[in-house]
Structure formats: C-alpha cells, structure tokens
Amino acid sequence: xxxxxxxxxxxxxxxxxxxxxxxxxxxxxxxxxxxxxxxxxxxxxxxxxxxxxxxxxxxxxxxxxxxxxxxxxxxxxxxxxxxxxxxxxxxxxxxxxxxxxxxxxxxxxxxx
Amino acid sequence: xxxxxxxxxxxxxxxxxxxxxxxxxxxxxxxxxxxxxxxxxxxxxxxxxxxxxxxxxxxxxxxxxxxxxxxxxxxxxxxxxxxxxxxxxxxxxxxxxxxxxxxxxxxxxxxxxxx
Numbered sequence: 770x771x772x773x774x775x776x777x778x779x780x781x782x783x784x785x786x787x788x789x790x791x792x793x794x795x796x797x798x799x800x801x802x803x804x805x806x807x808x809x810x811x812x813x814x815x816x817x818x819x820x821x822x823x824x825x826x827x828x829x830x831x832x833x834x835x836x837x838x839x840x841x842x843x844x845x846x847x848x849x850x851x852x853x854x855x856x857x858x859x860x861x862x863x864x865x866x867x868x869x870x871x872x873x874x875x876x877x878x879x880x881x
Numbered sequence: 882x883x884x885x886x887x888x889x890x891x892x893x894x895x896x897x898x899x900x901x902x903x904x905x906x907x908x909x910x911x912x913x914x915x916x917x918x919x920x921x922x923x924x925x926x927x928x929x930x931x932x933x934x935x936x937x938x939x940x941x942x943x944x945x946x947x948x949x950x951x952x953x954x955x956x957x958x959x960x961x962x963x964x965x966x967x968x969x970x971x972x973x974x975x976x977x978x979x980x981x982x983x984x985x986x987x988x989x990x991x992x993x994x995x996x
Contacts, residue, residue: 777921803984812885812971812987813924857924868914868939869985873923 772796775858775872784881788845792858792872795839799860799870802834804843807855807874816856817843848879883907887972887988894962894995902957902991904972912975913955914939914985915947917968924971930955962995969993 775792782788790804800821805813817832819825819841825832833842841860845852858872888903906913914929916939926939928947936947944966946958955974959966969992973985 773923775923805985810990812973812989813985814987815984818984859924868926868929871916871924873921 770795771873773858773860773870773872776875777873778876779878780875781878781880782848784848784850784879786848786879788843788848788852788877788879790843790845790856790858790875790877792841792860793839794841794860794870796860796862796870797836797839798862799836800863801861802832802841803859803869804830804832805857805859805871807857809854813857845877850879850881853877853879885972885974885986885988887970887991889991890989891992892994894959894993896963896995898962899958899960900962901959902970902972902993903954904956904988905954906972906974906986907953908974908986909952910974910976910986911952913949914973914975915945915955915957916971916973917941918971918990919968927957927970962993964995967993967995 773794802819804817807813822834822836829846831844855874855876857874859869885906915927916924925941930936930949933952969990972988975985
C-alpha cells in the first residue's frame with residue numbers, strides 16, 4: 770500500500786463547477802501538506818501549503834487538512850478551462866531535508 | 882529569475898550508456914532534489930541534498946549517483962543506463978523550513994528514453 774493515495778481520475782467537470790480533490794495517507798506523523806499543479810510536459814508548481822490541521826484559502830482555492838482522518842482536500846471554485854491539469858498532493862514529516870512524499874496525481878479536465 | 886534549470890530537455894540513450902543530467906538553481910535555496918515521474922507511480926525521490934556538501938538516498942537510488950557541485954548545482958548520473966530508467970526526471974530546490982516559503986520549485990524536466 771502506498772503511503773499517500775490519490776485517485777488518478779480523470780475528473781471531468783463543466784466550467785464554473787467546483788472541483789473537489791482529495792488524498793488519504795497512512796503516516797500519522799505527516800505535518801506539512803501541499804498541493805501542486807502540473808500542466809502537461811511541465812514541472813509541478815506549488816499551489817497551497819498548510820501546516821498541521823485546518824483550512825487555508827487563497828483566491829478560488831481552499832485546502833483542508835483533517836489529521837484525525839488522515840485526509841486532505843483541495844477545492845477549486847468557479848473552475849476555468851485553464852485549471853485543466855494534474856493535481857498532486859504532497860506531505861512530509863519534518864523539516865529536516867524537506868523530503869516530500871507525493872500522491873500519484875489526479876488529472877482534472879474543465880470543459881468550456 | 883530562471884528558477885530551476887535542467888539540461889538536457891530530451892535524451893535517448895542505448896542500454897549501457899552513461900550520462901549526466903544537470904540542474905542549477907538561482908534562488909539561493911539550500912536543498913535540492915532529484916525525482917523521477919512514471920505513469921501511475923507519481924513522483925519518487927531518487928536522491929536529495931539537504932545542504933551544500935551533503936547528499937542522501939531517497940526512495941529509488943539504485944542505478945544513480947549524484948554530486949552537489951556547489952550551492953547552485955546538483956547533478957544526477959546514470960552510469961549504465963537500463964530500459965527501466967526510462968522516465969521523466971525532475972530536479973527541485975527549496976529553502977529550509979523557517980526561512981520562508983516551504984514549497985519546492987521544480988525544473989521543467991528531462992525526458993529520458995533508454996532503448
């Protein structure tokens with residue numbers, strides 16, 4: 770079993786809909802949680818960063834962390850075709866070396 | 882700023898050939914990483930360097946070596962390429978926690994095919 774699980778999709782939604790993405794993990798020691806967006810043939814880019822549990826909002830993006838359930842989510846409101854990409858969750862235990870463990874990524878398609 | 886620069890962008894190797902993937906960052910980051918990305922497997926850490934002068938193995942280090950040449954540069958070497966090393970390779974860098982942005986900055990990747 771992978772340490773971080775993520776549904777590969779694809780997740781297809783109409784423009785303007787809310788996109789809901791999530792990851793589950795098995796290591797209860799994870800404290801730092803991130804979401805990356807990766808366009809085709811590009812490197813991942815950081816979208817959201819959260820430390821420990823709670824919610825964080827940045828524009829149309831909201832990240833939630835529920836450490837008790839070992840579950841993290843990313844919501845994209847008012848989705849646009851430009852949001853079509855693969856979204857990867859990532860997490861780490863400590864700051865030492867900053868080693869991140871990534872989920873496999875969910876491919877999202879936003880149709881005009 | 883260029884961020885993280887990887888060279889080459891594409892490469893085809895024959896089995897048994899060697900090559901070095903180059904990575905340089907201009908953000909004064911302390912830590913650097915090499916990942917490979919394969920369909921269905923996500924990003925897997927090959928090697929990382931927490932700071933200049935140190936390197937450590939990641940999840941999948943076999944068949945690879947690395948060199949942290951200085952604070953800016955971190956290279957990945959395949960001594961004897963195998964078809965199983967066909968993948969997209971990403972270099973990344975980050976500050977240490979406590980110095981601001983925790984996230985990684987990734988390069989645009991090197992697409993390697995071993996035939």
